[in-house]
Amino acid sequence: MLRTYKFTTETQRLRSRAFLFYLCVLCVSVVNIYAAESVDTIWSARYVITEDPQHRVIENGAVAIRADRIVAVSSKADIDARYTAKQRLDRPDAILAPGLINTHTHAAMSLFRGIADDMRLQDWLEKFIFPAEAKNVSPDFVRWGTRLGCLEMLLGGTTTFTDMYYFEDVVAEAAKEAGMRGVLGETIIGFPVADNKTPAEALVFTEKYLTRFRNDPLVVAAVAPHALYTNSDETLKASRALANQFDAPLLIHLEETKKEVDDTMAARHMTPAAVLDSLGVLSGRTVAAHCVWANDADIAILKRRNVGVAHCPSSNMKLASGAAPVVKMLAAGIHVGLGPDGPAGSNNDFNLFEEMDLAAKLQKVITMDPQALPASDALEMATMGGARALGMDQEIGSIEAGKRADLITVRIDRPNAVPMYDAISQMVYALKAEDVRDVMVNGRQVVRDARILTLDEKSILAKAEEYRAKISASLK
Numbered sequence: 001m002l003r004t005y006k007f008t009t010e011t012q013r014l015r016s017r018a019f020l021f022y023l024c025v026l027c028v029s030v031v032n033i034y035a036a037e038s039v040d041t042i043w044s045a046r047y048v049i050t051e052d053p054q055h056r057v058i059e060n061g062a063v064a065i066r067a068d069r070i071v072a073v074s075s076k077a078d079i080d081a082r083y084t085a086k087q088r089l090d091r092p093d094a095i096l097a098p099g100l101i102n103t104h105t106h107a108a109m110s111l112f113r114g115i116a117d118d119m120r121l122q123d124w125l126e127k128f129i130f131p132a133e134a135k136n137v138s139p140d141f142v143r144w145g146t147r148l149g150c151l152e153m154l155l156g157g158t159t160t161f162t163d164m165y166y167f168e169d170v171v172a173e174a175a176k177e178a179g180m181r182g183v184l185g186e187t188i189i190g191f192p193v194a195d196n197k198t199p200a201e202a203l204v205f206t207e208k209y210l211t212r213f214r215n216d217p218l219v220v221a222a223v224a225p226h227a228l229y230t231n232s233d234e235t236l237k238a239s240r241a242l243a244n245q246f247d248a249p250l251l252i253h254l255e256e257t258k259k260e261v262d263d264t265m266a267a268r269h270m271t272p273a274a275v276l277d278s279l280g281v282l283s284g285r286t287v288a289a290h291c292v293w294a295n296d297a298d299i300a301i302l303k304r305r306n307v308g309v310a311h312c313p314s315s316n317m318k319l320a321s322g323a324a325p326v327v328k329m330l331a332a333g334i335h336v337g338l339g340p341d342g343p344a345g346s347n348n349d350f351n352l353f354e355e356m357d358l359a360a361k362l363q364k365v366i367t368m369d370p371q372a373l374p375a376s377d378a379l380e381m382a383t384m385g386g387a388r389a390l391g392m393d394q395e396i397g398s399i400e401a402g403k404r405a406d407l408i409t410v411r412i413d414r415p416n417a418v419p420m421y422d423a424i425s426q427m428v429y430a431l432k433a434e435d436v437r438d439v440m441v442n443g444r445q446v447v448r449d450a451r452i453l454t455l456d457e458k459s460i461l462a463k464a465e466e467y468r469a470k471i472s473a474s475l476k
């Protein structure tokens with residue numbers, strides 16, 4: 001009797017303990033559900049490269065996103081405890097990084113890819129590019145060429161591109177359709193081109209374009225006088241005034257070749273950078289492409305005017321333009337980003353992984369110093385450096401709470417990615433554009449599992465072939 005009673009009491013005690021335990025679990029879960037903040041999306045990965053001021057790389061990290069912004073970045077365990085998401089993407093075999101930023105290109109020229117290689121710049125321009133452009137550039141050409149460019153860029157992890165071409169309003173439409181961010185500059189040049197016959201016409205066109213895309217969530221409309229040597233002083237000054245009126249960036253080619261510097265020195269006894277500065281052209285948001293031949297005085301001017309520099313190592317090497325003094329520029333505190341330039345003959349693709357790798361190696365070659373431009377600097381140029389060069393570092397370039405959600409995942413389960421000791425070194429020296437798996441721009445996923453979600457890839461590839469036949473025939 002006694003034994004039975006004892007047994008019963010023990011059982012009851014165990015039961016009541018179990019009940020209390022489950023009650024506690026239930027309470028904690030209920031509290032968690034109510035405490036967890038709801039977000040739209042959570043992305044997690046084996047490593048999150050943040051490019052934040054501390055340059056944190058978070059192992060088993062995650063990012064919470066609401067609408068177009070990053071809400072939080074932390075360890076996956078922390079994010080999962082604090083947030084519940086409608087959608088999630090878990091990539092335990094990938095790096096999650098900020099979307100790459102292209103600071104100089106001509107996207108629609110993708111339809112001229114490889115039209116003429118291994119030539120002197122002047123022959124390439126005069127015998128192929130100018131005739132081909134005169135006969136073929138139209139809004140339709142620009143639309144399909146930009147679609148092709150955006151397709152390649154997005155699949156390769158570029159989320160923002162900086163463009164200089166004709167019919168830039170059409171470039172902007174195509175970029176928005178692709179769901180890609182763009183700093184898109186209408187070209188102003190001193191001879192008749194496809195969209196405008198005079199610089200005066202181009203300035204009117206550009207003003208309308210700037211007005212139309214003002215406050216666009218994806219497009220930053222810009223003014224792009226081609227270069228000092230292709231424009232009059234008056235046109236350059238008017239371009240600056242127009243850009244400042246809209247607080248728009250001014251994009252320009254600067255000191256790309258030795259010839260450009262020699263000719264300007266001969267004619268004006270000043271370097272091109274000094275001439276632009278004396279005209280007031282650098283007084284306002286400016287992104288100068290190349291700056292290969294910038295001397296110390298030019299570097300001081302670029303720093304003083306807070307000019308962003310777009311370094312294009314592939315293009316500078318392919319056209320034998322020279323090697324830009326990037327180490328010196330960075331030491332001077334200039335914001336330097338990367339660009340593929342091209343793609344018609346000065347590069348032939350839009351691959352920022354290649355530009356990071358080449359940027360690091362080119363500086364080592366010219367300084368004879370293997371410590372010059374380490375991988376961390378190269379990756380920074382493709383992300384935060386590019387954002388600073390464009391004057392957009394408050395919005396893009398890193399994974400930080402409050403910034404736009406421009407993210408990529410890059411797979412690290414292929415032969416070229418293993419073993420991995422350092423995620424940043426791997427990004428710059430081993431991973432390829434083809435390893436990009438997912439891309440988000442402004443909170444919207446545009447590439448999933450290496451497939452584009454926003455564009456019709458098949459029709460773009462078919463159209464490129466159609467244009468190849470048409471362009472070839474036009475040059476005969």
Ligand SMILES: [Zn+2]
Pocket residue numbers: 104105106253289341342
């Ligand atoms: Zn260019």
